[in-house]
Amino acid sequence: MSNRTLPGESHVTAAEARGFEAVDTWVFDLDNTLYPSDAQVWPQVDERITLYVMRLYGLDGLSARALQKHFYHRYGTTLKALMVEDGVDPHDFLDFAHDIDHSTIRLDAALDAAIARLPGRKLILTNGSRRHAENVARKIGILDHFEDVFDIAAAGFVPKPERSTYERFLAQHGVDPRRSALFEDIARNLAVPHAMGMATVLVVPAGIDPYREAFEQEAVRAAHIDHITNDLAAFLRTCVLPVAGTAA
Structure with a gap:
């Protein structure tokens, strides 16, 4: 079976997956994670x-x-x-x-509502620039939910998946990786965060995206990936929110 799709389902959870009961910090990649491929960003x-x-x-x-x-x-x-x-x-x-046309980006009311309901802090961690992240998140209608953007400049221009980038992010924002979750569209970018203790969610496109390489959109089953989804808003609504913030 191809790793690129989730046949007959929108979400996959590994048998030994970390849950979200203790999570108080929600970290999101930007590009191809917080918007669908048809946004043409x-x-x-x-x-x-x-x-x-x-x-x-x-x-x-x-x-x-x-x-x-x-x-x-x-x-x-x-x-x-x-x-x-x-x-x-x-x-x-x-x-x-990042000097692009943002008119193809639509407001995402479902994602807006789901992120708004997440208990605790919300942060963006991107290999792009702060300006790009803010422009895109604003067009989606979700920017106001985020405390801050940790961009490539904040990382000293050292990109994910380098360990030093995650360490710098966690230290700058005082994030306990054991109480955080990371949503990311490239499987290799989740390996280090998972090793640090973060719950990990791989966000893949609903179909084949012709503008991206195959490995970038594979629904990879691996020990460092706890959950896979091709519909982020639905995953937050049905898999995260029912349990988030319920731990003592």
């Missing part, structure tokens, strides 16, 4: 990154795209590669990459 960002690489190296589109993907697989993010290889100003890169 990530395709725009991805295209802007390719254009940046084209202009920086004087390449045609196909060559720039190939180099971009090489950088992504080698360094984890194109930004990290450009900083290491060419000393690119990260702020210049982020401003360019």
Whole structure:
């Protein structure tokens, strides 16, 4: 059976999954986690990154795209590669990459209501910029629920899944990983948080997203993934809220 989909169901919970009874801090990735693929946010960002690489190296589109993907697989993010290889100003890169059209993003009343009901603190942890996270979350209609955004600049431009990024996030915000849950769209980004004690939820697309690589959208069954969902609002409403905050 393919790992990319959840046939006949929206949610999967592992047999030894960590629950949410003791969770008092809810941490969400942004891109492809807090919005669906049809919002057309990530395709725009991805295209802007390719254009940046084209202009920086004087390449045609196909060559720039190939180099971009090489950088992504080698360094984890194109930004990290450009900083290491060419000393690119990260702020210049982020401003360019996130200069997108937000008109395709719709208000998500169901997600708004579900996040509003979560007891405790809510934070965004993203490899993108604070400005990008705030712009997108505002358009979805959920920004006001979040205490803060921990972005790539706050991480010293060291991206997830590096352990130091999670350590820095937890220390800066005084988060006890054993009382927190992380929602994330890429399986490998959940390994370190789970080892630290966080409950982990992998958010996958409801169908195949042609703008993302296969490994980025697989519904991976692994020891570091407690839950999988292709409908975040429904998962919060039916699997999290009934038990959240009930522990002594």
